[in-house]
Amino acid sequence: MSSxxxxxxxxxxxxxxxxxxxxxxxxxxxxxxxxxxxTASDNAAYWSIATSMRADNAALSAVSDSLSLSAATVDTEYxxxxxxxxxKDSGLTKLQALLVEAKTAGIxxxxxxxxxxxxxxxxxxxxxxxxxxxxxWLSTTATTPATVNLVSSFSRVGSTPTTGSITLTTANYSLxxxxxxxxxxxxxxxxxxxxxSIAALTDSAADQTTLDGYIAQVTAGINSVASAAADLGAxxxxxxxxxxxxxxxxxxxxxxxxQLVDADMNQESTRLAALQVQxxxxxxxxxxxxNSSQSILSLFR
Numbered sequence: 001m002s003s004x005x006x007x008x009x010x011x012x013x014x015x016x017x018x019x020x021x022x023x024x025x026x027x028x029x030x031x032x033x034x035x036x037x038x039t040a041s042d043n044a045a046y047w048s049i050a051t052s053m054r055a056d057n058a059a060l061s062a063v064s065d066s067l068s069l070s071a072a073t074v075d076t077e078y079x080x081x082x083x084x085x086x087x088k089d090s091g092l093t094k095l096q097a098l099l100v101e102a103k104t105a106g107i108x109x110x111x112x113x114x115x116x117x118x119x120x121x122x123x124x125x126x127x128x129x130x131x132x133x134x135x136x137w138l139s140t141t142a143t144t145p146a147t148v149n150l151v152s153s154f155s156r157v158g159s160t161p162t163t164g165s166i167t168l169t170t171a172n173y174s175l176x177x178x179x180x181x182x183x184x185x186x187x188x189x190x191x192x193x194x195x196x197s198i199a200a201l202t203d204s205a206a207d208q209t210t211l212d213g214y215i216a217q218v219t220a221g222i223n224s225v226a227s228a229a230a231d232l233g234a235x236x237x238x239x240x241x242x243x244x245x246x247x248x249x250x251x252x253x254x255x256x257x258x259q260l261v262d263a264d265m266n267q268e269s270t271r272l273a274a275l276q277v278q279x280x281x282x283x284x285x286x287x288x289x290x291n292s293s294q295s296i297l298s299l300f301r
Contacts, residue, residue, distance in 0.1 A: 010289035017282035024275040030263040031272065037261035046260045052156075053260075057253045059154045059161070060246055067243045070150040070166070073132045074236050077173060080130030080138055081229040084123050084175060084184075085222060092225065095119045095193070096218045103211050105203050113199040120194055123184060127175045137173040140182070144170055150235075152242045166235060173228045183224045189213050193221050 030036050040047045086093045095116060102112050127138040137148070146169065153164035174182040176194070185194045196214050201207040 013286040013289045017286055020275055020278045020282050024279055027268055027272050030268050034263055035261045036263040050257050050261045053253055053257050056156055057250055060250045063151055063154045064246045066151040067239055071239045073135050074232055076132040077130055077137050078232040080126050081225055083126050085225050092222045099215045102198050109201055110199045137170045139176045140170055140174050142178045183221050188217050193218055
């Protein structure tokens with residue numbers, strides 16, 4: 001039956017065209033955004049998972065930045081410690097050699113003391129300069145925290161986040177403190193390494209014993225500072241390992257998010273071409289269906 005009021009063919013063609021146009025719009029959105037799940041309406045479950053993973057990745061990025069800051073701080077303190085240990089021409093190593101030389105009978109200990117004083121001042125200046133971003137563990141004050149936490153990791157199990165850290169005790173690295181409890185300003189016997197003086201010593205047995213005590217004190221200081229430097233060296237290695245791991249983990253999370261929400265551009269480009277053809281055919285079919293009612297006019301001629 002031919003009807004002017006109801007064109008079933010046109011209605012079918014229109015429904016088909018609407019469906020094709022909707023699919024074409026979806027495909028174009030995927031191509032423009034590069035994602036097949038760009039909003040929660042695309043796939044609520046995948047969108048929720050991807051959103052949480054992106055938040056985790058942002059936290060991991062913050063951990064990576066914190067590790068970089070921690071690495072710079074530790075490296076600054078480590079460099080200062082190795083400088084204080086010194087070599088045959090500087091630092092505690094040179095100081096020890098000077099004290100051994102001072103045991104020589106008849107030697108001018110006043111001149112040796114001039115070198116000792118310069119080494120003492122240089123070591124203190126090195127400790128005071130070992131500051132990065134306002135942090136100094138070698139020359140501490142009353143406001144310096146007893147422990148320092150270096151953020152090293154972030155993880156989330158379910159809805160429970162966990163932040164890992166490397167805890168350091170500043171007393172293990174302090175050369176000078178406000179209470180004279182550091183490796184170099186702690187008084188042992190008559191003086192500390194920072195204040196010892198040999199200018200007034202003579203060749204007497206008592207003064208030679210005092211020199212032996214100073215030598216033993218400096219040797220112990222070398223061992224303590226070397227131990228502190230070795231500990232910071234281990235921390236440096238741990239931070240470097242954690243930094244590499246966090247970066248690799250961030251890449252893995254990015255790949256996981258991509259597998260959930262990224263569009264397959266090969267598939268979408270093929271689908272786009274097919275839908276464009278279907279749309280053109282749909283338009284033609286609708287045009288034909290709309291023109292079919294014109295044939296009714298011939299019945300009244």
